[in-house]
Amino acid sequence: MPFSFLAKAKPTNNLSSTAMALCSTFCPRIPTNFRVKPISSFPSNSPFCLSFKVYSSQATDASFQDKFTGRVGFLGLGIMGSPMAQSLIKAGCDVTVWNRTKSKCDPLISLGAKHGSSPEEVAANCDVTFAMLADPESAIDVACGKNGAVSGMGPGKGYVDVSTVDVATAKLINGHIKATGALFLEAPVSGSKKPAEDGQLIFLTAGDRALYDSVASLLDIMGKSRFYLGEVGNGAAMKLVVNMIMGSMMASFSEGLLLSKKVGLDPNVLVEVVSQGAISAPMYSVKGPSMVKSLYPTAFPLKHQQKDLRLALGLAESVSQSTPIAAAANELYKVAKSYGLSDEDFSAVIEALKAKSHNTA
Ligand SMILES: NC(=O)C1=CN([C@@H]2O[C@H](COP(=O)(O)OP(=O)(O)OC[C@H]3O[C@@H](n4cnc5c(N)ncnc54)[C@H](OP(=O)(O)O)[C@@H]3O)[C@@H](O)[C@H]2O)C=CC1
Numbered sequence: 044m045p046f047s048f049l050a051k052a053k054p055t056n057n058l059s060s061t062a063m064a065l066c067s068t069f070c071p072r073i074p075t076n077f078r079v080k081p082i083s084s085f086p087s088n089s090p091f092c093l094s095f096k097v098y099s100s101q102a103t104d105a106s107f108q109d110k111f112t113g114r115v116g117f118l119g120l121g122i123m124g125s126p127m128a129q130s131l132i133k134a135g136c137d138v139t140v141w142n143r144t145k146s147k148c149d150p151l152i153s154l155g156a157k158h159g160s161s162p163e164e165v166a167a168n169c170d171v172t173f174a175m176l177a178d179p180e181s182a183i184d185v186a187c188g189k190n191g192a193v194s195g196m197g198p199g200k201g202y203v204d205v206s207t208v209d210v211a212t213a214k215l216i217n218g219h220i221k222a223t224g225a226l227f228l229e230a231p232v233s234g235s236k237k238p239a240e241d242g243q244l245i246f247l248t249a250g251d252r253a254l255y256d257s258v259a260s261l262l263d264i265m266g267k268s269r270f271y272l273g274e275v276g277n278g279a280a281m282k283l284v285v286n287m288i289m290g291s292m293m294a295s296f297s298e299g300l301l302l303s304k305k306v307g308l309d310p311n312v313l314v315e316v317v318s319q320g321a322i323s324a325p326m327y328s329v330k331g332p333s334m335v336k337s338l339y340p341t342a343f344p345l346k347h348q349q350k351d352l353r354l355a356l357g358l359a360e361s362v363s364q365s366t367p368i369a370a371a372a373n374e375l376y377k378v379a380k381s382y383g384l385s386d387e388d389f390s391a392v393i394e395a396l397k398a399k400s401h402n403t404a
Pocket residue numbers: 118119120121122123124142143144147175176177178180181184185205206207208232233234235236342343344347348
């Protein structure tokens with residue numbers, strides 16, 4: 044379990060070594076396989092204070108890998124892809140980017156990234172290529188379509204798809220990539236815009252273990268933890284189960300906020316009460332106050348949450364698992380989409396429950 048570690052220490056050139064030494068000294072129960080990542084440091088003329096994130100590299104298998112020194116491609120620079128690629132550039136990686144809408148590449152180019160004119164060109168020029176795309180259709184198109192990444196892949200290369208897709212899509216892309224002699228890893232992420240900006244994502248990986256090992260240091264730049272789940276499809280399945288739970292939680296929270304208001308309670312107080320009890324969740328504390336104000340600044344677009352519920356329901360169907368709560372939540376997100384809220388944050392699902400105001404609008 045990652046935890047923050049704050050220490051006063053004389054800064055050295057090797058901040059990580061300093062932090063590891065401090066942790067070993069002052070946290071005797073820390074696992075021997077811990078790693079550290081600076082959260083913040085201060086100039087040497089300020090009080091000597093360092094803050095570090097301490098984490099196990101993997102719950103069940105903590106192998107430490109060498110720093111990845113090859114060329115890194117990044118396809119898809121939306122809400123998530125942009126900050127992830129930015130973290131890699133800022134960490135000193137040699138990054139080449141591509142995005143369907145070219146203008147989104149410009150801020151990264153100004154930070155030092157190269158630009159590839161197609162997914163094929165990026166894959167051909169890089170050792171490992173990451174893809175962060177909207178949905179199964181775009182993930183397949185960018186990997187396997189005309190001038191897609193597959194055309195630039197080959198032995199010695201790797202493709203890491205971090206998009207949220209279904210099991211069949213992950214397996215399809217895996218098949219195309221593997222046919223070129225390259226390696227494949229699916230690695231969808233838990234965590235949203237802010238964790239992506241802060242390098243605090245959780246990677247849910249599956250596929251070629253050798254590729255997982257070789258890109259571990261890149262995953263650690265972008266994330267706080269990583270799980271290796273075995274065969275391709277397990278990453279997608281884990282991600283869909285997590286987001287199925289999240290979508291239902293948000294729908295239920297929305298009902299609670301509106302009910303509290305209708306019975307004369309202050310929904311802000313409800314948010315506070317929830318935050319102190321057993322059902323406390325960062326999601327409620329972060330989104331609740333703006334939901335009360337009917338504000339939905341987009342971190343996770345509602346259309347993607349509905350996509351994930353749809354894919355999760357398909358997954359449940361494939362094994363005859365009953366999921367009535369998720370099915371009801373999915374309907375609510377579909378209503379919200381019909382209100383034109385696709386690109387709002389998924390917390391805008393609450394608007395689908397304000398039927399009266401929308402019907403009369
Ligand atoms: N936002 C979040 O909090 C999280 C999102 N995810 C998942 O990550 C993925 C990306 O999410 P996010 O960054 O929020 O989404 P965005 O909608 O912000 O970005 C989507 C990306 O996909 C590209 N794209 C869409 N359609 C096509 C296409 N047909 N061909 C080529 N490129 C295409 C977009 O290109 P263009 O710029 O040209 O439109 C853009 O780069 C999704 O699968 C999502 O479910 C996972 C965890 C958290």
